[in-house]
Amino acid sequence: MEQTTCLIAGGGPAGIMLGLMLARGGVEVTVLEKHADFLRDFRGDTVHPTTLDLLDELGLAEEFEKLPATHLDSVNLPIRGRNMQVATLKNLPGKYKYIAMVPQWDLLNLLAKAASEEPTFTLRMRTAATGLVQENGRVVGVTYRSDAGMGEIRADLVVACDGRDSTLRAVSGLQTIEWPVPIDAWWFRLPRHESDPAGGVGVLGDKRFVVMLDRGTYWQIATLIAKGTDAQARQGQVVDILKPIAELVPWLSDRVDALDNWDDIKLLHVRLDRLKKWHIPGFLCIGDAAHAMSPVGGVGINLAIQDAVATARILHKPLLEKSVTDADLAKVQRRRIVPTAVTQGMQRTLHERGLRPALEGKLNIAGRDELPLALRVVRKIPVLRSLPPFLVARGVLPEHAPKFARR
Numbered sequence: 001m002e003q004t005t006c007l008i009a010g011g012g013p014a015g016i017m018l019g020l021m022l023a024r025g026g027v028e029v030t031v032l033e034k035h036a037d038f039l040r041d042f043r044g045d046t047v048h049p050t051t052l053d054l055l056d057e058l059g060l061a062e063e064f065e066k067l068p069a070t071h072l073d074s075v076n077l078p079i080r081g082r083n084m085q086v087a088t089l090k091n092l093p094g095k096y097k098y099i100a101m102v103p104q105w106d107l108l109n110l111l112a113k114a115a116s117e118e119p120t121f122t123l124r125m126r127t128a129a130t131g132l133v134q135e136n137g138r139v140v141g142v143t144y145r146s147d148a149g150m151g152e153i154r155a156d157l158v159v160a161c162d163g164r165d166s167t168l169r170a171v172s173g174l175q176t177i178e179w180p181v182p183i184d185a186w187w188f189r190l191p192r193h194e195s196d197p198a199g200g201v202g203v204l205g206d207k208r209f210v211v212m213l214d215r216g217t218y219w220q221i222a223t224l225i226a227k228g229t230d231a232q233a234r235q236g237q238v239v240d241i242l243k244p245i246a247e248l249v250p251w252l253s254d255r256v257d258a259l260d261n262w263d264d265i266k267l268l269h270v271r272l273d274r275l276k277k278w279h280i281p282g283f284l285c286i287g288d289a290a291h292a293m294s295p296v297g298g299v300g301i302n303l304a305i306q307d308a309v310a311t312a313r314i315l316h317k318p319l320l321e322k323s324v325t326d327a328d329l330a331k332v333q334r335r336r337i338v339p340t341a342v343t344q345g346m347q348r349t350l351h352e353r354g355l356r357p358a359l360e361g362k363l364n365i366a367g368r369d370e371l372p373l374a375l376r377v378v379r380k381i382p383v384l385r386s387l388p389p390f391l392v393a394r395g396v397l398p399e400h401a402p403k404f405a406r407r
């Protein structure tokens, strides 16, 4: 029978970071990732100052700096062709005064490579966790499916890091609270020309919010749409959705007929939910598996990574001693519930006050003559221009690498 000490399902930001830290602490850990690589589009590219600090503490900052990156140090809203700064990260405390935009697959590859240097770390790609194995009221392992067939791995602790559609959370019987979300997202690619501006672009227009990530030879574009409007839009032509985007980003108008098939436009369902209880004996959920995040603020990756750090810090000793109790798992939830609730609260406010009216056509910032009153006040008062970025970039209760994981 296959056996490990900590079985982690899911090789996203939460799973790989947890695997790396525990392995550095000498815990035998196995990560199962259902895909063959980390190369999936639109998983978010934002690496916040708290994560940058952490990479420093882990001795990975130098490697990270070699990755292709752009730095976001202010938030600007274009209105009638002018760029208005509504937030700045330049006054943040600490070394990093920007959010780094780095393709997520590069970050995950870097973390996985560092983890693979540890003798107690195993990463099994193309291996999907399919269920929980339970004995006497305790989770004692998982079942999985891989190219070699079905199997079972026993573990002292199973951690679900398998994202917002978590298979393991679904079979665990843990209860969720879900909040209505007014948005979904389309994503697609358009060719990028040498003459295009470099770096990311974000525009809030009439019933459209467009985010464009610079991938060198192409743009990866996400458009937020009102929830439930995808099916009706698909009755029309693809060009009907590209034209309004080109109105917001005029230099894209030469590419509106680059796509002609709805299969090129992927729909991402946005959800916001949270488990009431994150654990049962022998089993813990963290990251999106415990609290699915909306893309608003680009905070989900960093929250998932912070969950992983707290989990490693709290459970490292009990795992080494093979004595993880339900009380230990409850400590993880107690530590992470406040940052999660505060962040999801901010996302809910932005959904209702910003995105819902914007997608209903009541907040067409790009087409206005001046910013809405609230944003004008924010621009005038420096502390207000720095506070929201502080909450997004540094968050509540930031985690630091425990000694055993530092290099």
Ligand SMILES: Cc1cc2nc3c(=O)[nH]c(=O)nc-3n(C[C@H](O)[C@H](O)[C@H](O)COP(=O)(O)OP(=O)(O)OC[C@H]3O[C@@H](n4cnc5c(N)ncnc54)[C@H](O)[C@@H]3O)c2cc1C
Pocket (backbone or CB within 6 Å): 009, 010, 011, 012, 013, 014, 015, 032, 033, 034, 035, 042, 043, 044, 045, 046, 127, 128, 129, 130, 161, 162, 163, 164, 166, 167, 168, 185, 268, 269, 270, 271, 286, 287, 288, 289, 292, 293, 294, 295, 297, 298, 299, 300, 301, 302, 304
């Ligand atoms: C449209 C959209 C855009 C977003 N943009 C951003 C952004 O720009 N910045 C940001 O910070 N956050 C963003 N988010 C949120 C962010 O993606 C998540 O909060 C974050 O990725 C959570 O990390 P995670 O490790 O918990 O889960 P995930 O990143 O979802 O990783 C889960 C991993 O588990 C694997 N997996 C799934 N099921 C199984 C299984 N049964 N067995 C084995 N492996 C499995 C998956 O392949 C995946 O690799 C966005 C979310 C959405 C919906």
